[in-house]
Amino acid sequence: MAAKRVGEEPSFILHRYNWSESSLILEVFTRHRGRVALVAKGAKKHTSNFRPVLLALQPLNVTYTLSGDGNADIHVLKGAEWAGGHIMPMGNNLLTGMYLNELLMRLLARDDPYTYLFDVYGAVVKLLATQQGEVIEPVLRAFELILLRELGLLPSLHEETLTLQPLQPDASYVLVPEMGLRPALEVDRAALTGLQWTQLMHALDQSDGAYPAAVRACAAVASALKPQLRHLLQYHCGSPLLRTRQLMMDLQTL
Known part of the structure; x- marks a missing residue:
């Protein structure tokens, strides 16, 4: 046969x-x-x-x-x-692309299709080949959110995870492994308001354009969102530390 x-x-x-x-x-x-x-x-x-x-x-x-x-x-x-379309990303963007690849290697099971995630990944890689600087940050945060959402690893962003109480628009909350969204403490240096988390959730719920909507929603909160998503992703990736993350940290100390 x-x-x-x-x-x-x-x-x-x-x-x-x-x-x-x-x-x-x-x-x-x-x-x-x-x-x-x-x-x-x-x-x-x-x-x-x-x-x-x-x-x-x-x-x-x-x-x-x-x-x-x-x-x-x-x-x-x-x-x-x-298939054509763009050149190879260079410099920091090349490292960023390797980071995305390592995330997919660590988190995706074989033979489990994610058509929308594939399309978003392709759009991000194209952007890495053509853009530099601050424009990349909200794009990466949007990709991380969509990756977690597609894999069923992102808790609801419009309520406290443990109590299921709706978020208060002006209160601060943080996203942490195992506990999901909880009220921010004084020691939490990165936090978003309930309104900002709700806006992110609304963007991800857009059936006809979650990726561009998520990029727009991440633009104003990318720096505060970055450490929270990185900790959550590392938690789900398990040990050891992502190699590309370790390489980026080592380069920053040179």
Whole structure:
């Protein structure tokens, strides 16, 4: 029986590692099939057509055959073409892109599709290739919120998690692992008002444009939101510390 073939699947490579002297294993985020593992046979050879194409943070269309009955852990890459659109992010934006890839590697189960998350990821990667500076911060916070929301890891942002009491618009609240949203204490340096959390929740609930709405909502609160989301994401990623986060912190101390 002929192997089932998946053709021209929109994809991004999240990670790659050696499989043999000439081949690679690719962790790929696909639009319709989620995160999949593919073996690229002969990809390390100088004559391979795969060599210049199999790059992270680049939109690709991949074709592969499903191993066994389709439930195998690793499938066989048959073709890959650059889908065009933008160049490779550089500098700090390249590190940021690697951070996004590590998040997806740590949090996404294989063969679990997230079509909307894929589209948002593609939009963020394109922005990383074309923009610099402060415009990136609200975009990253919006992506982190959408990632947590899509995975079912984000608590409701319009009520206290433990008491289920509605947020008071002028009161301050913080988002913490295990406890969700709780009233801010004097020691909490990063907090948002109940109104700001509610606005973020409303943005995420926009069925026809959650990503742009979330970016707009994050613009005014990105700095206070950053440490809270990072702690929550690290909690769900588990130990050890995200390698890209450690690298960024090390670079800041140079």
